[in-house]
Amino acid sequence: EAARAAGIGDVVHVSAIGADKPSTIGYLRSKAEGEAGIFEAMPEAVVVRPSIVFGPEDHFFNRFAAMARFSPTLPLIGGGHTRFQPVFAGDVGEAIARAVDGEARRGAIYELGGPEILTFRECMERMLQVTSRKRMLVTIPWSIARIMGRVGQHLPGAPLTDDQVRMLRFDNVVSDEAKADGRTLEGLGITPTALEVVLPTYLRQFREQGEFTRISAAP
Numbered sequence: 001e002a003a004r005a006a007g008i009g010d011v012v013h014v015s016a017i018g019a020d021k022p023s024t025i026g027y028l029r030s031k032a033e034g035e036a037g038i039f040e041a042m043p044e045a046v047v048v049r050p051s052i053v054f055g056p057e058d059h060f061f062n063r064f065a066a067m068a069r070f071s072p073t074l075p076l077i078g079g080g081h082t083r084f085q086p087v088f089a090g091d092v093g094e095a096i097a098r099a100v101d102g103e104a105r106r107g108a109i110y111e112l113g114g115p116e117i118l119t120f121r122e123c124m125e126r127m128l129q130v131t132s133r134k135r136m137l138v139t140i141p142w143s144i145a146r147i148m149g150r151v152g153q154h155l156p157g158a159p160l161t162d163d164q165v166r167m168l169r170f171d172n173v174v175s176d177e178a179k180a181d182g183r184t185l186e187g188l189g190i191t192p193t194a195l196e197v198v199l200p201t202y203l204r205q206f207r208e209q210g211e212f213t214r215i216s217a218a219p
Contacts, residue, residue: 001041009106011045012099013038014092017085017111017172019049027163035109044106046099048092051113051172052123054195055089056202061127065206068128073136077145080121080137083171085113088193091185098188111178112185115192120168130199131206142169 003011019031038045052060068074092112095104104110118126121137128135140148145165152160178184185192 004042009044010100010102011038011042012096012104013045013047014096015047015049015109017049017051017113017174018167018170025163025166027167039107046104046106047109048095048099049109049111050087050092051085051111051174052087053089053092054086054114054198058089060086061123061199061203064124065127065131065203068131068133068135069206071135073138074124074128075140075145076121076124076137077140077165077168078142079139080119080124082120082168083117083173084120084123085117085173086123086195087112087114087185088195088198090198091190091193094190095185095188098190104188105183108183109178110183110188111174113174113192115194117173118195126195126199127203130203132208133206 013035015031015035016028018028019035020028021032021036023029023032035047038047054061064074091114095110095112098104099110124137142165145160145168146162149160149162149165152158153162174184181187
């Protein structure tokens with residue numbers, strides 16, 4: 001409302017893939033309500049919905065890489081079959097910048113995903129490969145995960161919430177509708193950055209040898 005009153009026409013709102021107003025999952029419902037509020041105040045605004053965002057300070061790969069330092073196992077909720085389309089933070093930032101500059105369709109919702117679709121299990125395997133660690137991936141049944149989430153959400157830092165567990169029942173990827181309509185990174189003229197290009201640059205700190213790489217002596 002303040003932007004509209006100031007005569008600012010280019011407003012970008014960051015939401016999330018899966019935003020759904022009728023959803024019983026609080027996170028997804030709140031994201032949809034936020035979008036609705038933005039469009040009510042400024043119908044020409046642009047909404048961007050990223051999938052899982054990766055980068056030096058992300059809360060996904062960093063979190064599990066830190067866990068792998070001390071734990072011999074990593075959890076795969078529901079078997080780790082949920083699909084993600086990890087998108088580089090820099091690409092999301094570039095998409096927002098182009099939208100602010102008026103290069104996106106006004107009043108549209110863009111879905112942002114990287115060049116690969118990976119299951120949760122595959123994401124963990126990539127992380128372990130980059131950090132040069134071997135850990136057992138253990139399936140956590142949905143029923144047990146729900147209990148863990150209900151308890152975890154009341155603990156300091158909320159290591160796991162019920163909403164997070166329930167969200168893992170749904171894939172987090174760019175929709176066919178968005179792709180067909182050009183409401184994607186590619187539609188904004190951005191080539192998505194591959195996971196393997198960026199992941200090693202910040203997960204190397206979680207390797208057993210830290211920032212240093214072992215170099216074999218020449219024969």
